[in-house]
Amino acid sequence: MRIQRIFIAILIIGLIGCSKKNDKIIISGKINGSIPDKIEFTVPVDGTWFYGTKKSVEPDSLGNFTISMKSDLASFVTLYIPKQTSAVLLVEPGKEYEIDFDLTTKDKKVNIKGTTSSQAQNLYNSFALPEFHVLSMSNELLKDSILSSISSKINTRKQKELTEFQKQLEKQKINKKFYDLAELDRKYYYSALEAEIAAMRYKKHLDSTETQNAQILGIWKRIFEQTQPTDSFNISTPWSFPLMESYINVCQLNSDTVNFDNFEKGKIHSYNINKAKKYLKGKSLEYYYATYILSNSYVNKKNSKELIMLYENFNKEYPNSSYTEHLIGNIQPIIDFHRKISESSINNEIKYVENYKNINTFEELIKILKGKKVFVDIWGTWCTPCKKEFQYKDSLNALLKSKNMETLYICEGRVSEEKIWKEMIKFYNLEGYHIRANKKLLTDVIKKLERVGSFYYPYYILIDENGEIVKNPAKKPSQLNELKEEINKSYVW
Secondary structure, eight states: OHHHHHHHHHHHHHHHHHSOOEEEEEEEEEEEOOOOOOOOEEBBTTTTTTGOOOOOHHHHHHSSSEEEEEOOOEEEEEEETTEEEEEEEEEEEEOOOEEEEEETTTOEEEEEETTHHHHHHHHHHTSSOOSSTTTOHHHHHOOOOOHHHHHHHHHHHHHHHHHHHHHHHHHTSSHHHHHHHHHHHHHHHHHHHHHHHHHHHHHTTTTTTTTHHHHHHHHHHHHHHHOSSTTTTOSSSSSSHHHHHHHHHHHHHHHHHOOOOOHHTHHHHHHHHHHHHOOOOOOHHHHHHHHHHHHHHTTOOOOHHHHHHHHHHHHHOOTTSSSSGHHHHHHHHHHHHHHHHHHHOOOEEEEEOOOOOOOSSSHHHHHHTSSSOOOEEEEEEHHHHHHGGGGGHHHHHHHHHTTTEEEEEEETTSSSHHHHHEEEEEHHTHHHHHEEHHHHHHHHHHHTTOOTOOOSEEEEEEOOOSEEEEEEEOGGGGGHHHHHHHHHHHHHO
C-alpha cells in the first residue's frame, strides 16, 4: 500500500512536470563586419510589442551573441544594431532562432536560419519595416493624386505579402499561430498607412469638395470596420498604436463635441489621453496610454511636467499594469530635470542679451560683444546632439577663460519655445551670453555663415574683436584639443 502511494506521488509529480509550459525563447546570432558595442532587442509584454522593454546584450570578440527571454504567446521581437540596421522576428514559446547580420554590405543584409520558419522570417524582413510606429510612405504612393488609386495599390501590396505567407502555411513551413500573427501585422500596417495618407490629404485639402471629403471619410470607415479597434482590438503588432491613433483622430473628427480647452491651456497630453478614453477601452486603452507616455517621454523635447502627471495617473488607473515598470526609465529624467531647476540658485554669469526679441541681423548682435573674442554655439532646445555637447561645458569654460574669451549661445526660435529655452539654460548652467533668435535673425545668421540649404545643429564659430568670423565652422566642445588649436591659430595674441 505504501509503495502504491509512493508510485502515485511520483506519477503526479511527473505529470506536473510534463504539464509545465516551455515559454523560453533563445535567439543566437553572428555579426559579420565591424562588431558593435551592443545589440538592442525588445521583449514581449503579455504578447504585445512594446518599445519600452528594449534591453541590450554585448557580442563577443567574434561577433557572436545569445539572447534569452520568456513569452507564453507568439510575439514580435525587434533586434537593433544601433545606427546601422534592425531585424524583426516572429517568435514562439519554446523555440530557438538563429540570425546573421552582414554589416560588410551596403544594404546590411539579415539572414534568419535554423528553424522551419526561416524562409518566412526572411520574407517578412524583406518588407517595409520602419522604426517605432513611424509609417513608411513611398514616393509612388504620395505622388498619386487619386485616393482610390492609392487604396488599390496598398491593397495589392498587402495581398501580395499575405499570399506569400499563405504559401508558407500550405507547405507547412509555418504553423497557424505564425500565419495569424503575420496576417494581423500586415493588415494593421497597411490599414495604418492608408489611414495616415487619407489624413494627410484631408489636412492638405480642408477646403476640398464635399465629394472628395466624403471619399476620405469612406476610406476611414472601411478601414476601421475591418480592424475594429475596440476593447477587443488585438494589440500584438507594432502597428496597433498608429492604427489606434488614426482611429481616435477620425472619431474626434466626426464628433460634434470637439473641445480644445485643454490644448489651449497647454495640456495637450491630457487632451490626447482624454480623447483616447472616449473611443478605446480595456487592454487597447491601457496599451495606447502606456505607449503614448513612452513615445512622448522618449522623444521629449520640452521636459513636460504634464508627462509626469500622466505617468502618475496611469499608475493609479492601472496599478497592476505590466507596462508600468518600463516607463519610469524615461520619466525619471524629466523628474530630475525639474527638481534640479527648482533647487538651482541664480548664476550671475548667465546673461540674456538685452532687447533680444528685436535684434534682427548678425551685425546688430555682434556689436554687443565688439572688442571681445567670442565662441558662438548655435543650438535648439529640441536638438539632442546640442545637449550632449553641454556635458563638456566645464572644460570649455576653463579653456575660454584662460584665453579671455566670451561664449555666445544662439538658440533658434522657430521651434524652441522661450519657457523651455530658459529652463534648459538653467538646467545645464550655461554661463555666457544668450539670445533666442527670431526668424529674421536666424535667417541672417545662416546666410552670413554661407550655409543656406545645408545648415545643421549644433553649429560653432569663432569671432574676433572686430565682429569678424575667423573660423567657420569651429570644432565642438567635445573636441577640446582641436578647438584649442583652432583658437590659437585664429586670433592675434
